Amino acid sequence: MKIGRFKEEKSGIDNPGFFGIISKDGESVSKISEKDEIFKILEGFTPGVDFIYKISQLKILPPVLPSKIVAIGLNYKDHAVEMNKKLPEEPLIFLKPSSAVIGHLDYIEIPGISKRVDYESELAVVIGKRAKKVKRHEVSHYIIGYTCMNDVTARDLQTKDVQYSRAKGFDTFAPLGPFIETEVKDPGSLAIKGFLNGELKQKSSTSNLIFDISFLVEFISNVMTLLPGDIIATGTPSGIGPLNAGDKFEIEIENVGKLTNYVR
Ligand code: MG
16 A cells, blocks of 8 residues: 655645555545554554545645654665775665655755755665564564655765765755555565656666665664654665756656655
8 A cells, every 4th residue: 555644735834744545546545544553554454544635635745754764875786886985894874864854746955055966766664663673584574665765965065074964964855755655565676767857867676785675674773773654765776966956856666656856
C-alpha cells in the first residue's frame, strides 16, 4: 500500500495534516483516523479510515516528519569513482536536519552563499518501529516502507567545510516522497533514475550499493536509536550535477515512486 501525508489545499500553513492511504488508481486518499496508527501496520494492523478525498483536493506533504535523517556518503561504487574517493571500509554516516525536509512538488531553494548546489537521487528507508541494536536478519521488522529522497548538497561548502552539516543542512535540502511504499519485495534490486528537466542524468540499481539496507540498519542502530518516521538515505549513484533556479528534478525508483521538485 501507498501511504502519504496530506492537508486540504486551502487550509492554513499551521495545519498539521493527516496520514492517508492512496487508492490503487492514485485518484483518491482515505484519511487514517488515528495519527500514529500507520506504524502499527508493521504489527499486521489495518488502520481505520474515516473520510475519502479526491487527491486533487489535497496538498501532498512530506510522507513523514523524521526526528532525524541518517544519510550515507559514498555507497555506490560508481559514485565513489566519480568523486575520486577510495571505497569506504565501513559506512560513512552523517545527519541531515528534519528542518530540511520538503515534499513532492515543493521548491528547493538555492542559498546565496553557495555557487554549486547538486542533486543526489537516493532510495530512502522509512523506519516504522523504535530500533536499537537491531540484528541484520531482523531488519525487515523495523522498516515500514521506502520512498525517494534528494540529498541536495552545496558541493562547494562540503569541500570547504569537510564536515557536512552546513553543505547538506540548508532548509529545503531534503525533498522526500511522494509517498511511502510498504510493499517493496526486494529493495536490493530496484532501478533508480534521476532526471534534470526531463533528461536522464542518473541511472543505476540498488544492487550496486556497497553496504546493503540490512547492513546499514544494523550498523546505524548500533550507533543511535532510530525512531518511527526516521529516514535512512542510502546514498547516490554516479551522475550527480548542479541545480539552478528554474530547474525541475525528478527521482524515479522502481516500485517506489517518482518525486518531483522545482528549484528557485
Ligand atoms: Mg547523498
